[in-house]
Amino acid sequence: MxxxxxxxxxxxxxxxxxxxxxxxxxxxxxxxxxPSSCSPARSNHLSRSHRSxxxxxxxxxxxxxxxxxxxxxxxIVNDASPSIFPTSWLASPIDAHASALxxxxxxxxxxxxxxxxxxxxxxxxxQRNLRCVYVLRSVHVYGTPAAGTNSRDCVYLRLQPRSLALxxxxxxxxxxxxxxxxxxxxxxxxxxxxxxxxxxKAKWYQVNPAGFRYANQGVGxxxxxxxxxxxxxxxxxxxxxAYCQTTLxxxxxxxxxxxxxxxxxxxxxxSTSPKLAAKAxxxxxxxxxxxxxxxxxxxxxxxxxxxxxx
Numbered sequence: 001m002x003x004x005x006x007x008x009x010x011x012x013x014x015x016x017x018x019x020x021x022x023x024x025x026x027x028x029x030x031x032x033x034x035p036s037s038c039s040p041a042r043s044n045h046l047s048r049s050h051r052s053x054x055x056x057x058x059x060x061x062x063x064x065x066x067x068x069x070x071x072x073x074x075x076i077v078n079d080a081s082p083s084i085f086p087t088s089w090l091a092s093p094i095d096a097h098a099s100a101l102x103x104x105x106x107x108x109x110x111x112x113x114x115x116x117x118x119x120x121x122x123x124x125x126x127q128r129n130l131r132c133v134y135v136l137r138s139v140h141v142y143g144t145p146a147a148g149t150n151s152r153d154c155v156y157l158r159l160q161p162r163s164l165a166l167x168x169x170x171x172x173x174x175x176x177x178x179x180x181x182x183x184x185x186x187x188x189x190x191x192x193x194x195x196x197x198x199x200x201k202a203k204w205y206q207v208n209p210a211g212f213r214y215a216n217q218g219v220g221x222x223x224x225x226x227x228x229x230x231x232x233x234x235x236x237x238x239x240x241x242a243y244c245q246t247t248l249x250x251x252x253x254x255x256x257x258x259x260x261x262x263x264x265x266x267x268x269x270x271s272t273s274p275k276l277a278a279k280a281x282x283x284x285x286x287x288x289x290x291x292x293x294x295x296x297x298x299x300x301x302x303x304x305x306x307x308x309x310x
Contacts, residue, residue, distance in 0.1 A: 006054060012028055023069060032306075039218040045195060052256060054075065055297065059083070065168065072114075072118070073110070073123045074130045074132065074133055075112050075131075075133070076110075076111045076115070076128050076132075076133045077133075077134055077135070078101050078107040078134070078135055079108075080097075080098040080099050080273075082097070084132075084134055084156070085097075085098075085149050085151070085155070085156075089141070089151075093142060093143075094142060095140070095141070095142070095143060096139075096141050096149075097140050098134060098136045098137075098139045098140065098156065099136065099138045099168070101114050101137045101161065102161075103161060103163060105162070105163075106159065106161045107135060107159075107161065107163045109129065110135040110157075111160075113176050113180060114133055114135060115203070116158070116177065117180045117183040117260075118183075120184070120260055122218060122291055125191075125291060128203065129153065129187075129194055130153060130155065130187070130190065131152075131153040131154055132152065132154050132155075133154070133157065133183070134154065134156045134157065135159050135179075136157065137158070137159055139157070141227065146209065147178060147185075148183070148185060149186060150186040150187070150190050153190070155187055155190065156185060157179060157182050157186070158177050158182070160175040164174065177237060180261065181257050181261055184257040186253075186264065188253050188256035188257065191286075192252055192286075195286070195289070195290055197284075197292065198286055198289040199252075199286050200282055200285070200286075201248070205248075206280055207233060207278045207279055207282075208237075208238060208275075209237050212237075212245075214245060214246060214247050215245060215246050215247070217246045217285050227241075229241045230265050230269055230296070235269045235273045235276055236272070236273055236275075237273075237275065238273060238276050239276075240254050240255065240258065240266065240276070251279070252283065253282050256287075259284065259301065260297045260299070262299065262300045262301075267293050267300070267301060270304050271304055280301060280304075280305070281296075281305055284296055284305075
């Protein structure tokens with residue numbers, strides 16, 4: 001985590017560059033659409049739909065990697081040396097290790113994807129809580145391959161090389177979605193750790209079924225379970241899937257990531273489960289306590305929250 005002076009200087013520089021580019025885009029768009037359709041939600045933030053259109057790195061439809069020359073708010077690197085992990089992680093039982101992406105094109109593609117995911121956060125929040133994001137070919141902790149993990153100020157993400165899906169656009173899109181979800185998932189852990197006093201843990205426990213206890217299993221204990229699936233039986237109990245029953249943190253991570261993705265299956269699950277809707281509301285309130293910009297409207301679930309019982 002950098003010093004305050006350096007962070008402020010970096011933020012101003014990046015903001016100036018982005019604002020210059022955004023102004024050019026905005027003037028072009030305003031010629032074709034009404035002014036009211038792109039009014040900012042706050043002075044420092046665009047609404048979610050226009051953030052994705054205007055603040056996302058400008059790329060061609062076929063190649064995300066063209067954004068690689070744009071500055072990132074937080075360094076994004078492809079480095080698999082042991083020094084990227086906290087020293088305590090190198091020994092058993094964590095035994096953290098990684099492998100780097102071999103293709104520079106794959107890394108540039110992954111970098112642009114992470115930058116688009118970062119658009120969902122104000123720059124101050126990223127700079128204050130992240131020192132670096134590692135985009136890698138593989139990440140292993142506790143003897144298990146992981147889609148991602150996090151330390152106090154770093155996020156480590158696995159990217160499936162795009163070269164494995166050159167002939168399958170749907171597979172490339174799945175790789176992209178996995179990386180975006182992993183970033184939101186892991187960064188939510190960092191925020192939960194750093195702003196834990198703002199999270200209503202007691203209320204969260206009260207939403208869970210009577211007598212329920214998390215298995216308190218980390219990555220190793222969750223082996224074979226996936227955070228992608230949605231289990232209709234568990235949804236009624238307030239869990240997206242079995243992975244959410246391993247720890248409170250994994251439960252929180254999954255809800256947060258699904259909210260940021262604006263996942264339709266998750267929205268449908270919320271509409272049928274007051275318990276899951278209550279957890280989504282607590283996650284949104286947690287993010288809003290960090291920055292008021294995070295509302296039900298930002299996450300695209302405002303109507304669902306109003307229509308489900310507290």
